[in-house]
Amino acid sequence: MDDDDDETSDDAWDDDASDGTDVTEGWGARDAGADAVGERGRDEETTVPERCDRDVASTSALTTRARNGEGDGPREMTFGSVFTHAKAGMETVDRAKVRRVIYGAVAGTAHHQNELRKEAKTTKRIETMRARAKMMTAMEWESAGKTSDERVRELENARDTSRRWVVVDMDGFYAACEELANPELKKVPVAVAAGPSCVLTTANYVARKFGVRAAMPGFIAKKLCPELVFVKPDFTKYVKASKESRSVFAQYNPDYIAGSLDEAYIEVTEYCKEHDTTMEAIAAEIREKVKAATGGLTCSVGGACSRRLAKVCSDFNKPDGQYILEPSREAALTFLRDLPVRKMYGIGKTLERVLNEFDIETCGDLLDKRALMLALFTPKSFEHLIGIALGVGTERHPREEPDGIAPRKGVSKSETFAATSDKTFLDAKMTEMATMVALECQRLNLKGRMVAVKLKRSTFDVIQRQTTLAGPTNDVKTIVNSALRLMRNENSIGVDMTLRLVGARVSQFDHEEAVPEDQKRIDTYLATSTAAALAANEETWTCDECTRVFPLREKTEHLDWHVARRLQSRDDAEQCRARLASSHKGPTSKKARGKQQNLKAFFTM
Numbered sequence: 088m089d090d091d092d093d094e095t096s097d098d099a100w101d102d103d104a105s106d107g108t109d110v111t112e113g114w115g116a117r118d119a120g121a122d123a124v125g126e127r128g129r130d131e132e133t134t135v136p137e138r139c140d141r142d143v144a145s146t147s148a149l150t151t152r153a154r155n156g157e158g159d160g161p162r163e164m165t166f167g168s169v170f171t172h173a174k175a176g177m178e179t180v181d182r183a184k185v186r187r188v189i190y191g192a193v194a195g196t197a198h199h200q201n202e203l204r205k206e207a208k209t210t211k212r213i214e215t216m217r218a219r220a221k222m223m224t225a226m227e228w229e230s231a232g233k234t235s236d237e238r239v240r241e242l243e244n245a246r247d248t249s250r251r252w253v254v255v256d257m258d259g260f261y262a263a264c265e266e267l268a269n270p271e272l273k274k275v276p277v278a279v280a281a282g283p284s285c286v287l288t289t290a291n292y293v294a295r296k297f298g299v300r301a302a303m304p305g306f307i308a309k310k311l312c313p314e315l316v317f318v319k320p321d322f323t324k325y326v327k328a329s330k331e332s333r334s335v336f337a338q339y340n341p342d343y344i345a346g347s348l349d350e351a352y353i354e355v356t357e358y359c360k361e362h363d364t365t366m367e368a369i370a371a372e373i374r375e376k377v378k379a380a381t382g383g384l385t386c387s388v389g390g391a392c393s394r395r396l397a398k399v400c401s402d403f404n405k406p407d408g409q410y411i412l413e414p415s416r417e418a419a420l421t422f423l424r425d426l427p428v429r430k431m432y433g434i435g436k437t438l439e440r441v442l443n444e445f446d447i448e449t450c451g452d453l454l455d456k457r458a459l460m461l462a463l464f465t466p467k468s469f470e471h472l473i474g475i476a477l478g479v480g481t482e483r484h485p486r487e488e489p490d491g492i493a494p495r496k497g498v499s500k501s502e503t504f505a506a507t508s509d510k511t512f513l514d515a516k517m518t519e520m521a522t523m524v525a526l527e528c529q530r531l532n533l534k535g536r537m538v539a540v541k542l543k544r545s546t547f548d549v550i551q552r553q554t555t556l557a558g559p560t561n562d563v564k565t566i567v568n569s570a571l572r573l574m575r576n577e578n579s580i581g582v583d584m585t586l587r588l589v590g591a592r593v594s595q596f597d598h599e600e601a602v603p604e605d606q607k608r609i610d611t612y613l614a615t616s617t618a619a620a621l622a623a624n625e626e627t628w629t630c631d632e633c634t635r636v637f638p639l640r641e642k643t644e645h646l647d648w649h650v651a652r653r654l655q656s657r658d659d660a661e662q663c664r665a666r667l668a669s670s671h672k673g674p675t676s677k678k679a680r681g682k683q684q685n686l687k688a689f690f691t692m
Contacts, residue, residue, distance in 0.1 A: 279317075395474075
């Protein structure tokens with residue numbers, strides 16, 4: 088994955104037992120280092136409930152300051168943190184200046200309003216968590232402390248430091264490929280995107296000095312760097328370079344994990360033993376061989392005893408560098424103690440803000456406040472966070488896990504463009520996206536029974552709709568018709584359908600079916616009916632709208648059913664229009680105004 092790419096969550100993994108270290112002692116006072124400890128990481132003078140009450144109180148003060156616009160700047164500017172989070176090549180960027188430019192570019196726009204809505208939603212979530220924490224009794228806090236300690240002990244006993252993983256991350260991959268094809272681009276700021284109306288996939292290191300980075304809207308990037316050159320993505324070029332680099336990775340382990348076109352997770356445990364070498368030597372070899380195989384592209388390599396830690400290490404010493412973390416418990420805890428939580432993949436800007444509100448800024452803080460995390464987060468989230476804090480998990484190859492490698496969940500394609508309400512354009516764009524998805528499903532030999540569409544309004548509100556087909560398919564016509572029907576149904580409601588993004592997705596592939604044996608399916612019933620018709624040599628008929636196959640004698644009845652559904656959809660649309668019109672008559676009371684606001688929220692969901 089390019090060093091700009093957004094973080095993706097890693098699942099927590101159960102690991103084989105190793106040194107059996109007891110971790111009820113090991114953490115606590117921050118000023119005493121990773122090995123200076125107090126039981127459950129608490130001060131000697133305070134109990135778990137007292138410490139958690141103190142944390143919750145400090146969180147309340149932080150949230151109040153944010154709501155009042157105190158701290159780093161106006162509350163309206165806080166959402167800009169997603170674009171000021173430092174990536175490789177952005178260490179010297181004036182973040183305060185970038186914030187001001189971003190705010191000036193988006194203040195009052197639909198993008199700005201949408202970000203504020205998301206900020207408000209996060210604030211509400213934090214307030215709910217804080218209220219829940221305040222309601223907990225001392226006994227509940229004590230129980231959370233003991234339970235979290237027990238889980239930490241289990242994870243420590245299962246820590247495996249015998250594995251060796253290296254993660255290879257190509258440097259500014261898309262931009263680097265373009266620079267390789269046109270060396271003149273190395274001298275100018277470059278962003279890979281279709282244009283200012285699209286989101287950047289990456290930016291070269293010249294552009295990053297201006298604060299330009301991946302996942303940033305093109306119009307904001309242009310404000311930060313007026314000289315920015317936009318280059319349209321050329322995936323043929325990127326796939327070719329990816330194959331060349333992967334030929335190098337396979338030399339160390341043919342069973343490497345390709346995270347994306349430009350990223351690979353390679354377990355080199357056996358290679359190190361067989362060739363009597365180290366991760367440091369392997370990392371240096373890979374960097375040299377990749378540069379030679381691709382004609383000049385560079386990569387950065389991280390090494391550790393797990394994929395998770397190696398991935399973080401690969402982000403150090405970019406570009407064209409390497410960082411190897413000693414595979415030991417002590418090295419891992421020392422490394423993580425002061426590492427900002429945002430550096431860990433799986434923690435994005437929203438979760439970072441939630442954790443910061445509870446005065447958790449580093450992985451060491453996560454470990455110290457594990458009882459608070461257990462009390463406020465879901466069990467799955469707690470497992471993920473405590474794994475991050477300890478640096479355990481992802482040591483084994485996914486194929487070694489009981490569930491193996493997770494099968495593909497879906498195939499999707501979306502595109503951003505200048506906001507428009509032109510139905511002809513939108514139909515054509517949705518047809519293009521759905522066709523690409525169907526062809527990709529055919530290439531992968533996958534058939535899905537669910538088709539979904541994603542629509543983003545000019546207000547940046549996102550609509551997602553889905554429908555279930557009669558049976559699994561990768562037929563282009565079926566998938567395109569289903570996607571168009573879903574989008575057109577939104578048009579029929581009569582609300583603003585000025586869109587800036589459309590996308591299509593196919594999911595629920597054959598391998599995902601998990602229907603209880605005693606549960607009958609409608610398509611099974613229809614298949615039985617069709618089979619009986621065939622056995623009787625009856626003529627059959629395939630419905631163009633839903634792709635089901637029926638005896639010809641049932642054609643009229645089935646078409647009537649489709650007409651009834653369309654009439655019902657039209658009636659639903661008329662009722663929606665009526666409710667929308669009545670909401671604009673001008674509320675005369677506070678209660679009526681509340682109803683109107685709720686109705687507007689309904690239409691922008």
